[in-house]
Amino acid sequence: MEALAVRLSGVDPYVEGAIRVVAFYDTLMRRRVDLPALTRASAGLAECVAGVRLHGTGRVIRVGPDGGEASAPAAPASTSVPITLDEEEIGSVWLERPGPPSPLDAVLLDRLALAAAAVVERYGPATTTMADPALVELVISSDTDEAARARALRLLGFAADLPVRVLAVRSRLPLDRIGGLVCPGRLVKAAPLADVGVVLATAVDRDRIPAGVRAGIGAADSPDRSWREARTALRFTSAREPVVHHGDLGALALLAEVPHDVSRDNTDVAALARLADNPDDLETLDAYCATGSLRQAADLLHLHHSSVARRIDQIGRTLDIDLTTPSGLARAGLALVARRLLEDCSTTEEATRSSVSRSRARPSGSA
Template sequence: MSPDGTQVSGPPSPASTTVPIILDEEEIGAVWLERPGSPNPLDEVLLDRLAIAAAAAVERYGPAHTTMADPALVELVVSSDSDEAARARALRLLGFAADLPVHVIAVRSQLPPDRIGGLVRPARPVKAAPLADVGVILAAAIDPAGFPADVHAGIGAAESPGRSWRQARTALCFATPREPVIRYDDLGAPALLAEISPDTSRDNTDVAAIVRVAGNPEDLETLDACCTTGSQRWAASLLHLYHSSVARRLEQIGTTPGIELADPTGQLRARIALTAWRLLND
């Protein structure tokens, strides 16, 4: 800016005094004065204050307006191995203020995660990056209605980003075409199934029975609809089939060794086994 407070339109003049901007003991930029002649005795004091203000602005509002983030910084935020100081610094560099909550979302979609991030959180701050086989979205707030129809998402609940990321991944495992967006808080006790080792699930007779049913996609879809609705008539409506067609399919499924759908206990076992099978195949 010029001495009269207007924006300078010409090329910059040589800097008479320069002071680095320091954030978390790292130099992230500089502020300077373009004064003709010798520096004023108070120039350095003025620039010290300006550098502090610039560092505070970067810490609070972040360096970028894009939702795309450096995957290394995002991984540092959600990693369970990160210490809190490193996590806090990565969040600041991504543009999240220390007093803002951070929601972690795991997404699976053909769309890039930064585009999804812009839809579920149109205003800043929000950052997104691909990580391993899924996308990660970090946001101060979330609008679940903003998720496109073809996106599966799991939303973590914990205040700690590391724990919230694990919750988001677990919730994503429960996402289906019928219920594509899952909040971890809404899972309740079924979330405990994610803590079971894969080998234990594979050795379970009920899960093995679901594996046999899965060989026929129509049978699997019918079983899933019945487990979801708890009613043959609602399942028929969901599948756009006659009630008699659903009944015949369930009768056929009931002949599979290990699956008994005639009583509530058998239906409960089938539902738990179906969920465990999905977790194995996620």
């Protein structure tokens, strides 16, 4: 590298400088320096304050050109570059140069960002949210022995003495964004698995799950049991209740164990098919079963309670269920839940078939 720099020095001084910067960081990485040493060396090379910030931990390192911690308030960054790892932005590096940027500042920061990502990955665990799906599957699989599960958790960065909460999610939002929101400032790992996204976290703030996300939350401390519970809870989600905690289901969770053929053949569930062509009727029945009150259902639907009463009367005749009695209301509510579980089962089976078809259609040797 030095010989190449000497040969090019007479051709283009900028190229010579850029090569020397690259060689400088190659040497640092061979010495396996940590983040403070990397930042200190960068500040000395740039002859101004250099900084590194990691989003996942909130850690910030600012070092002056003398090698000491920068004590003065942070000046606006003259140049800044994101740190990326596994295609995810995990932080940023910057220079606080008082005057205009140096011609080599961009090269220096590019190399600093690459080196910082390598240091984070080496001394990690890596602070990216997205994880290797194979490791995540080892954690949540009921077929994994405890030693292998513990090792997978350790590789993902989770401490052995802390419980791991599991979420099963469906959303168009990126999984890393969802993970960062539900457990801010703590370790979160996520990966797509078949038809659903998996989020592993040490704690879950369900109120921070963004709108438009369907999420089931497991209650058990064991990751494999928590995953099964999260998948079950996800099946109970709806537009009206997009987030369901398994612990809140109680006896309703038993409905998920009913064989699909048994549910389909049930008289009340089959009767709901007669409402399928009228989504307004299904929405009205759902609101009425959820509230148990004509007036509260009317508030949810933004209708007059007399209009809801007429609809409920007609729906009751169609289903042959007296919806004005507690037993009739309970029957309709259970039928709605059973129908929702059947629909979720159909969606899951279709997604699995599509995934298998794509896998078979993929050319041999493709990634």
